[in-house]
Amino acid sequence: MITRLATTCLRHRRRVLAAWAVVVVLGLALSPGLFDRLSSEAGSVDGTESDRASQLLRAADPQGPEVVAVLDDVPATSPATRAAVERLGSRVAAIEGVEEVLTPWTGLPAGAGPHAEAVGVDGRAVAVSVRVEPTETGWEALDEVESVLRAADAPTVLVGGETLMDSEMDEQAAADLARAELISLPVLLVLLLVLFGGVVAAGLPLVVAATGIAGTLGTLTLLSLVTDVSVYAVNIVTMLGLGLAVDYALLVVSRFREERAAGLDLETAVVATMATAGRTVAFSAATVSAALASLLVFPDDFLRSMGLACLAVVVLDVVAALTLLPALLGVAGHRVRPAPPSRHDRGAFVRLSRLVTRRPLAIALVSAALLAVAAVPFAGARFSEPDERSLPASSESRAVAELASAQFPDSLAEQVTVVAQEEWSEAELAGYVRRLQELPGVADVQPADAPHLTAVRLVPEAGGDEAARAAGIVDAVRSMEAPTPVLVTGDAAELDDYREAIVSRLPWALLVLVLATFVLLYAFTGSVVVPLKALVMNTLSLGATFGALVWVFQEGHLGALVGTEALGSLSITTPVLVFAIAFGLSMDYEVFLLGRIAEEWRATGDNDRAVVVGLQATGRIVTAAALLMVVVFGAFVAGGFSPVKQVGFGLALAVAVDATVVRMLLVPAVMTLMGRANWWSPSWLARPRVAAPAPCPGSAAPAGRARP
Known part of the structure; x- marks a missing residue:
């Protein structure tokens, strides 16, 4: 199927490119209105006890949004201060749509002292609260109210409140997205130039990534027309879409260069590439989608919409990798340099594979112990709703x-x-x-x-x-x-209600994730042991990631490196999002490594050799893909919005740990220890009818042995 698709895309390459150009134009045309429709609501579930109580109160006494102004460094008991504040209150009250203005002297006779609760503890600050009508007129009055309050006669005037904070969160999300793209895209280009040694080969993944970003924004805009889309979704979904697009394109272009180095003509090399690397990309997208589908189980509209948006982006990226890339290679592939000759009997990954096979027990124990120790801080994790500390100090x-x-x-x-x-x-x-x-x-x-x-x-x-x-x-x-x-x-x-709602659905989410992952990996390897091992390894990797999140963001260690302080808690939605997304991404590298190991096992029946060859052949591509992913996710840590910063940090760390400690050390060490038991499957279980995994990019056979 993938071969036929690649052939069709090659034959109609210009039409395919034109179709994707339309996707980009539509995505960019739709995106300007996206941020106006985003919701700052997260961490709530409709129908809970607290939600029903809030609805009763709102129905009994509807209230519009509130704006709060703090006038600092003013003598609260001074008659001049009272006169100035009362004049300010009168100007605000005269604005159409204003329902109530509360000052420290509201309702008090002349000469009376101010209400204590509206005076600062040092007597040098006063608060003015303005509530507008719960109508369209009231909402339209907010800008004028804010403008009048800012003009108050005081040395320092700060204007805020929940409504303005929500608006500032929207603006911060947009600014963080632009900053992350500004940081990550040039760095990605430099890294890809180093990896590929040519502008065209390095540029192809970025073209796919840029297409993915435009398509992502358009997808989110369309979703916002039918359901609430969180302000966090733009950043998180974009970082996922950008990372996967670069990851998939890297695999395809790397394999294409190898096929060209083997002497194949351009079109034959493209078809051969898609039959191998393309199949790996498709399978990888399936595993990521299975993990993201677990978000649809939760009752929170935010998590469900995030799951839908992420699934849409994964589909967009994999379709681009399977259709846009072959068309691009058909047009510009002759300008992509073939891969240089490589030796598989020397290099860092050869030395690493030898070390792992000589000391598998020690390496497995040390690696597992390190991950377990790193997970310890998560035992003291605390969670809270995003508050003002989610915004940067300049807010x-x-x-x-x-x-x-x-x-x-x-x-x-x-x-x-x-x-x-x-x-x-x-x-x-x-x-x-x-x-x-x-x-x-x-x-x-x-x-x-x-x-x-x-x-x-x-x-x-x-x-x-x-x-x-x-x-x-x-x-x-x-x-x-x-x-x-x-x-x-x-x-x-x-x-409390949100936590209980999430915990009650967590077993179902885990069931979806575990079953889907198990079935996909069984179809990929024909073993029931390998999928179980992968689930255990992923749990260790994610545990270490969660421990680091608590250590950095909740407790504040090394906070200066990521621009955070000790928050005392994590955002309530962070663990669920990081778990679902990182679990899916970690399966990328599991597929890359297991595909090559399983291929060698089928060819030789020698488990130890299969582990060595698999580690040697995939080490470079896994490391490169992980590095690019870390750059994408790490760029979002530079933003100022703490919940997205936490997710970006968690995903970057999860990918780094997974591609190094887990895939390079723990997995091969455990597979070496288990020997032929890795490939056991009960006789009564039907063998998968899926084609044997093709070699991954970078999987040229060791010297002295022809590649199958």
């Missing part, structure tokens, strides 16, 4: 939140809200409030205004770990009896 929204946290700590306490769908009597409410006040960690309990409902807000005690204290209060409230059934919401409740 105004972050500055507002941090200044407000320092100056107005009581107003920002993490509250727990309890909602009942019935109106309780005064006696019932008073009794329930007394019992809530007795709970450990509760500083205050305040009835909330919610027409036709009963709502109570609990404020945790200040100091220490307020998030953990709020989580404990949520658990305690949910286990208490109430006059009628209640629902609990708030940040802590939402986080």
